[in-house]
Amino acid sequence: MAQTTDTAAPRHWAPDAVTIIFALCFIVMIVSAIMAAAGVTAVRPGSGELVVAQNLFSAENLRRLFSEMPQTFAHFHPLGMVVVVMLGAGMADKVGLFDAALGKFLRAIPSKALLPGTIAIGICSHVAVDASYFVYIPLAGYAFKAAGRDPFVGICAAFAGVSGGYGANFLVTPTDAIIYGLTESAAQTIDASVSVDLVSNYFIMVAYALVVIAVVTVVTRSVIEPRLARHDVDPVDAEEERREARPGALAWSGAAMAAVLIAALALALPEGAPLRDEAGGLKPFYDSLVAVIFLMFFIGGVVFGVFDGRIGSDRDVMRLTAEGIYEVAPFFMLAFAAAHFGAFLNWSNLAVIFAAKGSAGLNAIDLTGIPLIIVFFIMAALLNILMASASGKWALMAPAVVPMLMSAGLSPELITAVYRIADSATNIITPVSLLPVVLIFAQRYRPEVSLPAFIGIMIPYAAAMFVCGLLLLVAWVLLGVPLGPSGAEPFYQLPGAS
Secondary structure: OOOOOOOOOOOOOOOOHHHHHHHHHHHHHHHHHHHHHOOOEEEOOOOOOEEEOOOOOOHHHHHHHHHOHHHHHHOOHHHHHHHHHHHHHHHHHHOOHHHHHHHHHHHHOOHHHHHHHHHHHHHHHHHHOOHHHHHHHHHHHHHHHHOOOOHHHHHHHHHHHHHHOOOOOOOOOHHHHHHHHHHHHHHOOOOOOOOOOOOOOHHHHHHHHHHHHHHHHHHHHHHHHHHHOOOOOOOOOHHHOOOOOOOOHHHHHHHHHHHHHHHHHHOOOOOOOOOOOOOOOOHHHHHOHHHHHHHHHHHHHHHHHHHHOOOOOHHHHHHHHHHHHHHOHHHHHHHHHHHHHHHHHHHOOHHHHHHHHHHHHHHHOOOOHHHHHHHHHHHHHHHHHHOOOHHHHHHHHHHHHHHHHHHOOEOHHHHHHHHHHHHHHOHHHOOOOOHHHHHHHHHOOOOOOOHHHHHHHHHHHHHHHHHHHHHHHHHHHHHOOOOOOOOOOOEOOOOOOO
16 A cells, blocks of 8 residues: 655664564573473373473474474464465555545545544554555544544544554454464464364454444544644645545446455355355355455455556556565564464473463462453553564464463453454554554644653543453353354363363
8 A cells, every 4th residue: 555654663662573582482492491401291281191391402303493494484374374365455555445445435424424434444444454554544634634623633533443443343354364373373282173263253353343433432522522623624735635546446346356255155155065064164164264355355456456547467466466465574574483483382392381380370379261351451451562563462472372371261262352452452552553653644733742642642542442342351251152253152171171
């Protein structure tokens, strides 16, 4: 997606997630040597198998590290999912489909529905991943100004929707492929049969999206606008007008994407369809969602580009696709580091040992069920203030946290839902995220607003999302509602456990 500004994100003191994970890889190696020398053992949760700590500095494990390095990276589950999704999403991004669609939707919102509509579209803009910060948030300020409302308030509301609702959505996004892939890899260290699909949390994520829309709307109207809104808004400047797509380009692109979705449903819904299993279940369809999303974005992007005049030949398609993949290049380093972090925990048996010891400790203090969910929620929300990358943080946490909490009775799907909602709640008040970039957009309308002041403005949003997100999770668990269409339940019991 074309950036609306050439302003780069300010540097901050926090180390990159990849650096942290590589450092932890070395720490795991040292810990493995100490625990192996001490003869530490544990009973594998569920199976009762005795596992012994293994020294990663041993000749066997060093040979394994170097000889299997390509396989360790290539077999990292989220890698293929993300690359396939981004082949399509990158094309749609670089050809300008997301930019044009977001602008079109924003301009089409009636004045009375501008605020909740801005928040809802901000949540859906996650299909463009972090590009939504650079494109959609400035667009929201422009839309508020065009409607005669304070654009600074529009920036605040859009930021709260985009960042505070990062774990919520009505759509399946590239971030889902990363997060759920990491969860599945971590869960399989103690239960190889676990499968976590892209819609495993869809029901609760949609519910959380509705909560975010309601919370941000109420906070904006009751707190932000009364304190900050100015009513002497200048007319829209001519230079703020954006290039619109050629007539028909968005319509044809939408029709193409709808055709792909209809074709996928036709392969899944009828009895005996190819995307059903032998028992008539829809698991093959859920497993195929990565391919469906790729085809929707890729074909939709190509159709948009042809009708908008941005694609004239297959060379343009290849160029734009390559540019889209370039945008996700940093993920390859994250995946390389995370793959080896998970492998080190697995080869050394530390993942199983930590899960067994951790779950035993939780049981000893009777920390299970709702209290355990609340403690994990608070921990994830606080950690997000120091390390904002949702995928990077989960790559760090999942290998240790998921097996431990599964052993304590929480399903991998619920663990992921708790993490995503908690992570979203404090997204809008951490200075180590893209908040400084958003501040630059906001200072266009309020030059006097400093970083601490802007964080102070966003605190009511974060506090309300924290409370409402936690209440949603507790209510969901108490009611026992499935987390997604694949029927994932909140609680879990390891095979063989009594």
